[in-house]
């Protein structure tokens with residue numbers, strides 16, 4: 001597998017880096033303070049093609065693939081994890097499922113607007129009783145003539161209130177736990193759809209996380225993705241891409257932590273010397289740099305497999321598990337290197353520390369990633385060494 005970036009990939013990485021440094025950084029500083037969602041930033045991301053990275057040109061995208069998407073997400077995650085999460089969900093989950101499982105009519109209706117950020121897409125799986133256990137979801141979805149009638153609530157939905165559409169997973173067969181789930185494209189303007197509570201989060205403050213309420217919400221039957229009962233398969237297939245995206249932006253958080261730590265440690269003096277000259281600081285820097293490289297390589301490998309249409313649940317889970325852990329550890333160490341000022345809102349490491357934390361929870365907790373990985377590893381051993 002080749003990880004040397006091509007000319008085109010370097011150019012995309014540079015475009016994302018320049019955008020993140022010049023356009024996003026000043027907005028991010030402010031919106032993470034106020035909690036204001038940086039809507040204008042998404043228009044610019046749309047103009048640059050970053051909202052339609054895996055969408056073919058015929059539907060208005062730039063069709064550059066998952067590898068280029070992760071290059072961009074790392075750069076965005078380095079500067080504003082809140083923005084990067086929204087871009088990741090929009091590309092890896094929403095665009096992806098419409099492209100792979102939507103009818104031609106749905107693709108034509110929604111993808112051009114999504115790819116240019118005319119609308120933002122959100123992805124609604126979680127319910128009060130269904131977090132890690134997706135198959136426990138209950139949102140009622142009953143066929144009624146040419147429509148489905150949706151009733152129930154979704155919680156913790158990133159940018160669900162800012163979105164033009166939500167991909168909503170509901171139950172079409174109450175008796176079939178896994179096979180009774182279906183996925184729908186629900187426009188936020190559909191009657192019976194409303195926004196409930198907004199979560200007050202410890203981090204990712206420039207990204208809204210909201211409850212969605214469905215009360216006799218009418219969805220045209222043609223807005224189903226795949227067919228009735230395909231929801232679980234669609235959700236699991238999309239999650240690989242989603243996890244690669246979260247892993248990529250987590251590498252960005254970790255890289256930002258390392259950057260901040262080194263820059264700070266070169267300036268700060270104690271006991272008559274720069275703190276970067278202490279071996280304890282150097283060891284932290286070495287550890288961070290090594291872990292970041294390892295995580296980045298896992299992300300690159302998973303993204304390349306995704307682009308080759310090779311199923312990669314184990315590789316995506318490994319990338320997410322490691323990258324989110326590395327982001328947390330790097331933010332922890334960077335804050336430690338800053339000492340007391342690292343614990344104040346004046347320094348970026350405080351935000352990195354809070355933002356990194358969510359990575360081990362959303363799109364499958366770290367425990368769930370371990371389940372996914374261990375299942376595959378054990379299966380591989382069983383194939384290699386079958387029991388008599």
Ligand SMILES: Cc1cc2nc3c(=O)[nH]c(=O)nc-3n(C[C@H](O)[C@H](O)[C@H](O)COP(=O)(O)OP(=O)(O)OC[C@H]3O[C@@H](n4cnc5c(N)ncnc54)[C@H](O)[C@@H]3O)c2cc1C
Nearest residue numbers: 123124125126131132156157158358361362363364365367
């Ligand atoms: C900032 C943020 C944004 C989010 N955005 C979205 C979104 O856009 N769309 C969406 O649908 N959801 C979203 N979520 C929800 C998120 O996906 C869930 O929080 C996550 O899947 C975990 O579910 P839960 O919170 O119900 O925890 P639970 O499933 O209740 O888990 C609680 C604890 O038990 C552990 N656990 C559960 N099952 C097992 C098991 N089988 N083995 C071992 N340990 C286990 C978990 O790892 C965890 O430590 C978001 C969450 C956050 C925090």
